[in-house]
Amino acid sequence: ADLRVAAIVQSLDTEFNVLWANAAERHPLVQDGTIELTILDGRMDPFNQSNQFDTAINEGYDAIIFIPVDINAGNDPVARAMEAGVPVIGSNTLISDTDLYQSYISSNDVVAGEMLARSVIERLDGEGNVVIVEGMIGQSAQVQRLEGIQKVLAEYPGINVVETRTANWSRAEALTLVENWLISNGGNIQGVIAENDEMAIGALEAVKAYGLDPANVPVAGVDGITDALLAVQRGEMMSTLQDANALAQGAIDLAAAAAQGDSYEPRAEIWDVNGGSLEWGDGTEQQYSVPWVPVTADNVDELLALREGA
Amino acid sequence: MVDLAQKSNDSRNARIGRLLSRYGIVLAFVILFVALSLAHPNFLSTGNITNVLRQVSINGILAVGMTFVILSGGIDLSIGSILAFAGIVAGMLVTGADPGNPFLAVAAAIGVGALFGAVNGVLVARFKVTAFVATLGMLSMARGATLLLSDGRPVPNLSPDFRWLGQGFVAGIPVPVICFALVFVLAWIVLRFTIYGRWIYAVGGNVRSARTSGIPTRSVTFSAYAIMGALAGFAGAILTARTTSALPQAGLGYELDAIAAVVIGGTSLVGGVGSVVFTLVGVLIIGVIGNGLDLLGVSSYYQQIVKGAIIVAAVLIDRSRHAQS
Amino acid sequence: MVDLAQKSNDSRNARIGRLLSRYGIVLAFVILFVALSLAHPNFLSTGNITNVLRQVSINGILAVGMTFVILSGGIDLSIGSILAFAGIVAGMLVTGADPGNPFLAVAAAIGVGALFGAVNGVLVARFKVTAFVATLGMLSMARGATLLLSDGRPVPNLSPDFRWLGQGFVAGIPVPVICFALVFVLAWIVLRFTIYGRWIYAVGGNVRSARTSGIPTRSVTFSAYAIMGALAGFAGAILTARTTSALPQAGLGYELDAIAAVVIGGTSLVGGVGSVVFTLVGVLIIGVIGNGLDLLGVSSYYQQIVKGAIIVAAVLIDRSRHAQS
Amino acid sequence: MQNALQGREGPDLAKAGYAADSSVLLAATGISKAFNGVPALTDGRIQLRAGSVHALCGGNGAGKSTFLNILMGLLRADGGKMMRNGRLVSYASAAEALDDGIAIITQELSPVLDMSVAENIYLGREPRRGGWFTDSARMVADARALFERLKFRIDPTAMMRDLTVAQMQLVEIAKAISRESQVLIMDEPTSAIGEKETETFFDAIRSLQAQNVGIIYVSHRLTDIFSIADSYTVFRDGRFIETGAIADIDRQRLIGLIVGRDLRDHGPRPPREASETVLEARGFSHGSVFSDISLSIAKGEILGLYGLMGAGRSEFANALYGNGPKDSGEVYLHGKKLDIHHPSDALRVGIAMVTEDRKGTGLVLPASVHDNIVMGALKRFSSFGFMKAQQEHKAVAGQIERFHIRTASSDLAVQNLSGGNQQKVVFARCIETDPQVLICDEPTRGIDEGAKREIYAFLSDFAARGNSVLMISSEIPEILANADRIVVFRSGRIAGELTAAEATQEALVHLAS
Numbered sequence A: 001a002d003l004r005v006a007a008i009v010q011s012l013d014t015e016f017n018v019l020w021a022n023a024a025e026r027h028p029l030v031q032d033g034t035i036e037l038t039i040l041d042g043r044m045d046p047f048n049q050s051n052q053f054d055t056a057i058n059e060g061y062d063a064i065i066f067i068p069v070d071i072n073a074g075n076d077p078v079a080r081a082m083e084a085g086v087p088v089i090g091s092n093t094l095i096s097d098t099d100l101y102q103s104y105i106s107s108n109d110v111v112a113g114e115m116l117a118r119s120v121i122e123r124l125d126g127e128g129n130v131v132i133v134e135g136m137i138g139q140s141a142q143v144q145r146l147e148g149i150q151k152v153l154a155e156y157p158g159i160n161v162v163e164t165r166t167a168n169w170s171r172a173e174a175l176t177l178v179e180n181w182l183i184s185n186g187g188n189i190q191g192v193i194a195e196n197d198e199m200a201i202g203a204l205e206a207v208k209a210y211g212l213d214p215a216n217v218p219v220a221g222v223d224g225i226t227d228a229l230l231a232v233q234r235g236e237m238m239s240t241l242q243d244a245n246a247l248a249q250g251a252i253d254l255a256a257a258a259a260q261g262d263s264y265e266p267r268a269e270i271w272d273v274n275g276g277s278l279e280w281g282d283g284t285e286q287q288y289s290v291p292w293v294p295v296t297a298d299n300v301d302e303l304l305a306l307r308e309g310a
Numbered sequence B, C: 001m002v003d004l005a006q007k008s009n010d011s012r013n014a015r016i017g018r019l020l021s022r023y024g025i026v027l028a029f030v031i032l033f034v035a036l037s038l039a040h041p042n043f044l045s046t047g048n049i050t051n052v053l054r055q056v057s058i059n060g061i062l063a064v065g066m067t068f069v070i071l072s073g074g075i076d077l078s079i080g081s082i083l084a085f086a087g088i089v090a091g092m093l094v095t096g097a098d099p100g101n102p103f104l105a106v107a108a109a110i111g112v113g114a115l116f117g118a119v120n121g122v123l124v125a126r127f128k129v130t131a132f133v134a135t136l137g138m139l140s141m142a143r144g145a146t147l148l149l150s151d152g153r154p155v156p157n158l159s160p161d162f163r164w165l166g167q168g169f170v171a172g173i174p175v176p177v178i179c180f181a182l183v184f185v186l187a188w189i190v191l192r193f194t195i196y197g198r199w200i201y202a203v204g205g206n207v208r209s210a211r212t213s214g215i216p217t218r219s220v221t222f223s224a225y226a227i228m229g230a231l232a233g234f235a236g237a238i239l240t241a242r243t244t245s246a247l248p249q250a251g252l253g254y255e256l257d258a259i260a261a262v263v264i265g266g267t268s269l270v271g272g273v274g275s276v277v278f279t280l281v282g283v284l285i286i287g288v289i290g291n292g293l294d295l296l297g298v299s300s301y302y303q304q305i306v307k308g309a310i311i312v313a314a315v316l317i318d319r320s321r322h323a324q325s
Numbered sequence D: 001m002q003n004a005l006q007g008r009e010g011p012d013l014a015k016a017g018y019a020a021d022s023s024v025l026l027a028a029t030g031i032s033k034a035f036n037g038v039p040a041l042t043d044g045r046i047q048l049r050a051g052s053v054h055a056l057c058g059g060n061g062a063g064k065s066t067f068l069n070i071l072m073g074l075l076r077a078d079g080g081k082m083m084r085n086g087r088l089v090s091y092a093s094a095a096e097a098l099d100d101g102i103a104i105i106t107q108e109l110s111p112v113l114d115m116s117v118a119e120n121i122y123l124g125r126e127p128r129r130g131g132w133f134t135d136s137a138r139m140v141a142d143a144r145a146l147f148e149r150l151k152f153r154i155d156p157t158a159m160m161r162d163l164t165v166a167q168m169q170l171v172e173i174a175k176a177i178s179r180e181s182q183v184l185i186m187d188e189p190t191s192a193i194g195e196k197e198t199e200t201f202f203d204a205i206r207s208l209q210a211q212n213v214g215i216i217y218v219s220h221r222l223t224d225i226f227s228i229a230d231s232y233t234v235f236r237d238g239r240f241i242e243t244g245a246i247a248d249i250d251r252q253r254l255i256g257l258i259v260g261r262d263l264r265d266h267g268p269r270p271p272r273e274a275s276e277t278v279l280e281a282r283g284f285s286h287g288s289v290f291s292d293i294s295l296s297i298a299k300g301e302i303l304g305l306y307g308l309m310g311a312g313r314s315e316f317a318n319a320l321y322g323n324g325p326k327d328s329g330e331v332y333l334h335g336k337k338l339d340i341h342h343p344s345d346a347l348r349v350g351i352a353m354v355t356e357d358r359k360g361t362g363l364v365l366p367a368s369v370h371d372n373i374v375m376g377a378l379k380r381f382s383s384f385g386f387m388k389a390q391q392e393h394k395a396v397a398g399q400i401e402r403f404h405i406r407t408a409s410s411d412l413a414v415q416n417l418s419g420g421n422q423q424k425v426v427f428a429r430c431i432e433t434d435p436q437v438l439i440c441d442e443p444t445r446g447i448d449e450g451a452k453r454e455i456y457a458f459l460s461d462f463a464a465r466g467n468s469v470l471m472i473s474s475e476i477p478e479i480l481a482n483a484d485r486i487v488v489f490r491s492g493r494i495a496g497e498l499t500a501a502e503a504t505q506e507a508l509v510h511l512a513s
């Protein structure tokens, strides 16, 4: 291999990270062996990720792609790597000090929170009781999505948030939580805003088990995991797709560009130069933003078909 | 000569003392239950009781299995991973356009779970690896196997027949609750009335004495882990049916809840003392705390503090028993 | 009368036999170490060895504390939460425009940790709550308290002086490694050469006999938890300095790794038998496995399988010791 | 097989027909076993005939228990042969031995504490109903009938945990007998029980004998051996020494064989001068276990405490030592009132105690011999919290020497010692605290004849140096030979007091029952 790239991800127990990793493996240069990609599983522990940085730096990788678990704890390892001359490319979630990155490619989680909240609230015409199921407290996705949700809520005084609590990104926890909320509110809940799809699916099951019709009680999540796509297809919930393909393959191209210099030609299909929608420029921008894709009845079949292939 | 009447009196007193102190945990549960009924009007509603029972059934089934293991003097940390693996297996059998027989899928989950449990059992009973280490290794291995099998992604699109196991009702009672009740009653009968039950207690109480008495101690130890595995597999099938897809990350940390239920119920981690009836009380205490605090809308942060405090308090009420031994 | 020459011969043989059986785990570690050196050229590089040592120092400090608790016959599940709380406290003292003295912050972390540990100690020693339940309750309570204190958010912007604790070097050795070495040596001296060390072993071996021998068993039990808490606090400060901000969700699940290190080292969960030296071996085994598999680029799923298998295998190599007793 | 026996045989063996014949239930030769390379048994032999009570004698650590555990399949032999009814056998587990008609009462009582008496008795062969279920009612009824037959007064539904050590031992006896095996191995079955119970037990043995059961009987109470056994085998240092018929040997020679040297009898204790009171207990009561106990011990005195099983002596002594509950009671040392709530309070003022239950309250079993011996006196062996290794080692070596503790090394876990040697460690631990008052509850439990005399000599000397001893014993000869004064308990009360001069076997039994 010409280039060795390490990808330090949050956790390969979660579907989004798996989709990301699979997309990265499908990058043409990884496929043809030009890039040797090693994926290190952070197991949802910032300290573990910090240790993996040390290992990667010590191992002399040409570049590191990073999906941090924690927004603050990621700063220092990135600084260490850059100092050691190993370029770090951010992908998906970010560290708080993004200036430290060589470059980064992400989707804005605050925007995701806004889209999420808006989809539920608009279905309710701005009136009703909603609950918010939060992700693991302190993680950047939780912090930023909540920020977006609250921004939108401020615009709608008719919406009453009756419960807010974490279900730690877990479907089973969200299921129990929403079941209990439905009981305590006597079923008087009109919408569920869940910070990711796993929890949204749990909430959806709780809503159905309580005997409510999901058509009347909008449930929304973010990520676009397969179960969520299926639920959208059935018309039972709303979701916003986070484009794992663009985030992963884009990051690989950026890593290769950082290691090889200006002459590098991106290979992923997502870039405009290859017929995609994302602007490559000359590959030296610091920030690349991947738009969110709302999942709708119109595009869901197509998205699912893509997923089958993955 | 010791006066005979006196003596049997002493031992009767001792027994009554033990009984009273054993029911301390029941008392703790009753206090908790009454407090929550007063604190929230919906707590006692049929809907909520059904709800709580359904919520505790997964941990209940696991805790019953854990009772076997702990009574026999061991511990099993691997159940969360075994549950996940079995769930994926079951899920794979009932997904897609041509889903398989749901009963077969459940049987497969139980079988696969028992197999993993058997590996634990062999390591502990035959190769004398400390239970903690053997099952910790299995925790990691089975989780890795689960992720490998599922490629880290949920198995969606399960057949409605299969999902009935998690979501259906029979005579107004949720199916998971029925499953839990069956498992519980069976375990109670086995532990209380059968020869095998005596052996489990004997092996946990004093393995040397059991061996000297001709009890096949190795097989007994082995069997406890196999039973635990089978029940973890069953729980995995039910959980999968309940969460609509088989999740590779299911069951993370479930071992702690199951062990907690057993220990709160007063079954000694040293083995040989305890009862599956008290495990049930432990399961209910944990379940009711979670449900009650959600109902009351206690915020996340306080909820953890209160939950921890209640667990300790429940055992404090019950503590006299431990003080005796 | 036994012939004297014969006798000293006997005792030499006995000692060698015991040594060999005890050093089984060391042998396992050596095999692992050699295998990894052969498998990857960089494994033995100074950079990587420094790395591994720094990586294990947090778990190492926790495992040393856990050795006290387990030797005394208990267990502590709450250390991850205590670590997080102490980390937040330390972080709060050294953040912002006018950061406090870093030594004060470390002292505060240790003190706060000791305080939580003391609560565990009182529950177990004074109120006879089973260690498992008491510390499980604390696991939940301390985590809740951590979230409350930090409002669920990391404390960023720690002073560079404080961060030196996690990131600095002294004579080419990372500061966390030096901290771990100090803690280890101190613990070794205490357990091996002091009267208090004898007490810990005696209480874990048989509380009633220890009492008969005039040992203040309650205080000894209490102290083990307090020491564990203090070390968890210290580890929390170091971890915070290393991760550059204090994280409320730090330390999740760390109790399992610490207990595993102790148990892999052969210290009995029943109490009274074991040594902090073997805990060190256990810590290194766990650390080297993680590092080695990352170096080799083993994919995450296989990594979990291999990791579990190696832990079990290491203990299998070592098992002769257990088989004997 | 006869040729394989190379040891010296008693004169009467040929006549007794030592050759293999149909009445030999069990024969073993050349049995050897080493632990960690240290031989515990090098040549164990026995030949057990139907209807015989065969005493297996030997000093502490001679390898008796090791040998018997091998016969029972509880330990694996390194070498040797074993024949059962003429068949060559080797049991891999106790279950196989049980199936082959052999049962054992092990020396170290190991009941399942959290089960009832009946459950313990029928452990592993619970009466069944419908194949799978236990028949609890029948189990209790059977146990009750068994106790009635044996004349043991124990409630079959009581929990094992609530029994005294003595009662547990009776249960173990009943359990072994109820198996109705052809061969019964008894490893010190009477070490904890009183003489009255021993008599009842011997009746049971005699009736088993009449049913042609063969019994291997280990005891350090020679009186018992001469009253119940008909043949003997002696081991010394793991080797077979001699076998023969009891009728052909006298006590003195048997002791010589066991100990391997001549023991001189030290005479009766010389009469003691009156001296000042050292320790005084006033008004000790605890429920119905003991009530209104007041007694005092003088300087240089050995006060004996006699009573039947369950008379409350142990409970009283433990309360005195701060190791057990009491409702009331005051302790005075040299006239000064003491506040004793914890054994450390007692130890601080120089009161030490050898407890009755060495496994439960005497020893830390997984700890080494060394650690156990110094455990009571850690403060003395440390300065500024650090142990003074040199001094410790010297003291430990001294105790091992003094009590002839047979151990491969002082680092050996005490659980690997023979029963008698464990008891010596308990004794050594108490002596190491340098007490002025020594309370000892059944101090010679399981100790061999040679070591017993050393302990008696020690106690006598200890008292002569101006210290005091409170000695609880269920063995009348022991108490008669050693005490200056004897207080007798009956059902938790003091029934009377005798001086050494007045005391006789009859007087003691009369007061006690």
Ligand SMILES: Nc1ncnc2c1ncn2[C@@H]1O[C@H](COP(=O)(O)OP(=O)(O)OP(=O)(O)O)[C@@H](O)[C@H]1O
Pocket: D035, D036, D039, D040, D041, D058, D059, D060, D061, D062, D063, D064, D065, D066, D067, D107, D406, D407, D408, D416, D417, D418, D419, D420, D421, D446, D448
């Ligand atoms: N597991 C073991 N490890 C090491 N040594 C052992 C072990 N078991 C027994 N021994 C040693 O074997 C020797 C014989 O012990 P054994 O218990 O057979 O003696 P015994 O004749 O029954 O003595 P006693 O009359 O005191 O019960 C002792 O020196 C003892 O220390």
Ligand SMILES: Nc1ncnc2c1ncn2[C@@H]1O[C@H](COP(=O)(O)OP(=O)(O)OP(=O)(O)O)[C@@H](O)[C@H]1O
Pocket: B002, B010, B014, D161, D162, D163, D164, D165, D166, D167, D192, D194, D289, D307, D308, D309, D310, D311, D312, D313, D314, D315, D316, D356, D474, D489
């Ligand atoms: N653990 C216990 N639980 C309940 N009762 C007990 C316990 N131990 C002793 N007893 C009761 O206390 C009384 C006194 O027993 P203790 O052991 O003091 O008698 P002893 O005179 O020392 O006789 P020995 O020790 O020879 O049996 C007995 O009635 C006994 O049943």
Ligand SMILES: [Mg+2]
Pocket: D064, D065, D066, D107, D187, D418, D419, D420
């Ligand atoms: Mg013996």
Ligand SMILES: [Mg+2]
Pocket: D313, D314, D315, D356, D441
């Ligand atoms: Mg007694």
